[in-house]
Amino acid sequence: EAGVAQSPRYKIIEKRQSVAFWCNPISGHATLYWYQQILGQGPKLLIQFQNNGVVDDSQLPKDRxxxxxxxxxxxxxxxxxxxxxxxxxxxxxxxxxxxxxxxFFGSGTQLSVL
Amino acid sequence: EDQVTQSPEALRLQEGESSSLNCSYTVSGLRGLFWYRQDPGKGPEFLFTLYSAGEEKEKERLKATLTKKESFLHITAPKPEDSATYLCAVQAFSSNTGKLIFGQGTTLQVKP
Structure with a gap:
């Protein structure tokens, strides 16, 4: 079966710019998660969707x-x-x-903010 | 606050040299403890889920065990292809959403 697809693979931007990441989950999976993994740390949940509704966004910096x-x-x-x-x-x-x-995780998008 | 701490941060082994990785956790009611493997440039890949103290699971050279306060991932006679970062994560009963809280990981290097 196809895995979780993410794009782009890498992104380099300057501070104050905007960026967007895309994810296509495994077909039929109702729950989708976005995690942030800082170098040397474990993944941290940002937001979780159940179908198209948000069930947990407590750690999402909503101002940005x-x-x-x-x-x-x-x-x-x-x-x-x-x-x-x-x-x-x-x-x-x-x-x-x-x-x-x-x-099931995708390969991720590596973001560098300069 | 639910918390997961893994040790050591890094481990170097010779091929065939068995060892164990530790995952200590504090959680308000454990729903499940998960072990993942993460290769460089890739997302975590599921290895095991443990649900209750005393439970053990095995896969090839890996064996995971669980007590009320910690979990161990035992690696028997490792090979260079076992080199990766191993992540431990817990899911609490207080979460009905499947949220995983991860430790910082143990990076394992197995030298031929």
Missing amino acids: FSAERLKGVDSTLKIQPAKLEDSAVYLCASSLLGANEKL
Whole structure:
């Protein structure tokens, strides 16, 4: 089966610019997650969708980050404006339902903010 | 606050030299503990889920165990292809959403 697809693979921007990441989860997976992984750290959840509704965005910096999942399939994560500390790998993951289930991760988008 | 701490941060082994990675956790009711493997430039890949103290799971050279406060990932006779970062994550009963809280990982290097 096809895995979680993410694009772009790499992105380099200057601070205060905006950037968007795209994710296509595994077909049929209702739950979609965006994680931020800073170098040397474990992934940290930014936002979780169940179908096209948000179920957890408690750690999303809402003043600059936004995400949407239209039609309950693809998702886009946006940062506007970017800060130096946003440099990280942004991982998208999906699972069939949610609790108790393993997550399938994409390869991530590596963002460098200069 | 739910928390996961992994040790050591980095581990170098010779091929065939067995060892263990530690994952200590503090959580308000453990729903499940997950182990993932992450290769450079890739996303984490699922290895195991453990649900209750005393549970063990094995896959090839890897064996995961769970107690009420920590989990161990035992690596028996490792090979160079086992080199990766190993991540531990917990899911709490307080979360109905499947949210995983990750540790910082242990980077394993196995030399031939």
